[in-house]
Amino acid sequence: MRIPLPVLGAFLASLVSAFAAPSSPPLPRNSLYQLESSWKLDDGRQMRLVELRGKPRVMALFFSRCDDVCPMLTGQLKALEGEMPADLRERTGFVLITLDPAGDDTTSLRGYRRRMNLSKKHWLLARGSADDTRELANLLGVTYQPKKNDGQIDHNGLVVLLDKEGRIVKKFTGITDRKAFLALLRKTAATR
């Protein structure tokens, strides 16, 4: 007997949600993952922030045409990734969110991923609406100005470490001390 794939998929999904739902307790009241906004990943999938639960996440805002702070910051994060022991790398996720939703689409995000050589396994690139992006930035402490005529957007280069439940552990103005960051990340990965 052949079961149509969509039907099988729906059945499996309902099975998963039936078992998964009771096992996920409500988010802490200071979790950013309470935001209900929807984000489009560069592979076309839609994501809600709650799906980031379960791993420490290193989050930063960027935009693909950024000629200055973003490539530098992404470079710093890549250096960090390179220095991670394999076990820690498997338990950590990097999330880059564009602060130029009007100028960036999935194609330009994919272009940035290629240019910066960001692995699909550990890096998520996402785009949301203008207001949802502003809201997330406000919660992270990232400030940015409206786009200028030359297409650039001035912003502070904040990197934010979130714990497994989406709570802010610490904000970094660039990663200058990788050892200290890795120590904090290891601790965050070890706690619930």
Place this chain on the structure above:
Amino acid sequence: MVPSASSAAFLGLFILASAMSAGASAPPGMARLPAGEVTLPFLRDSSETRVPVPAFWLDKRAVTPSEFLDFVRRNPSYTRSRISRLFADEGYLRHWRGDLQPHPRSLNAPVTGVSWHAAKAFCADRGKRLPTTAEWERAAATREAGDTDVDGAARERAILSWYSRSTQEEPPATGSGTRHAFGIRDLHAVIWEWTSDFNAWTPSGVNKRGVSEDGLFCGGGAAGMAPNTPYATFMRWGFRGSLKADYTLGTLGFRCARDDSPTGD
């Protein structure tokens, strides 16, 4: 005489044009502002002091306590006792008598004591959004047809007299503030209002290479203003730059906006 008569005629044309393009689909309680531009009170780059503003719709009045009550009733996570401290500080709706009880004396004034996050959620719930700072300023710069305050001196006086009120007093009643084009009221002299990008215009600029977060709001964001900026304008831009999204104030409320042609972002 001649300039004011011709500008009144010009305004009349605007009103006619907006009424025609709106047709029967005009959202209730909103006014359409045709495309225009706003003048920034500071130099952004070497030459950018004017910013284009595409056509948009704006609520004619600020959101009222009754309207906000309806929102929190249907969205209990935004009631005073349940809202996350991430989204609003401890002053959120503090003057209400309970989660679902606005203070009776505040019912004729716009709702205040609402954080940016809650204001954003309210507008989204109604299929709207907060106006951008440029949109808000664009609307605030308009005058009602027939306004004789040609140089804006009377308006400036009214705003400054409002600034000097005690913050302990109840906000003035809805409709008692300034009158603008297209039936829009109260953008000045009733409450301060949230905009979607209230913190995006720190004119001193955010260092591209990243600066410490604490340094960003130095001078209330008013550093770098053009020296001939009217005091009321100076206050307004500086005030916005001093806010954070979880702040709540008894003098700070909001109204909602909408794109001219919904693109389904």
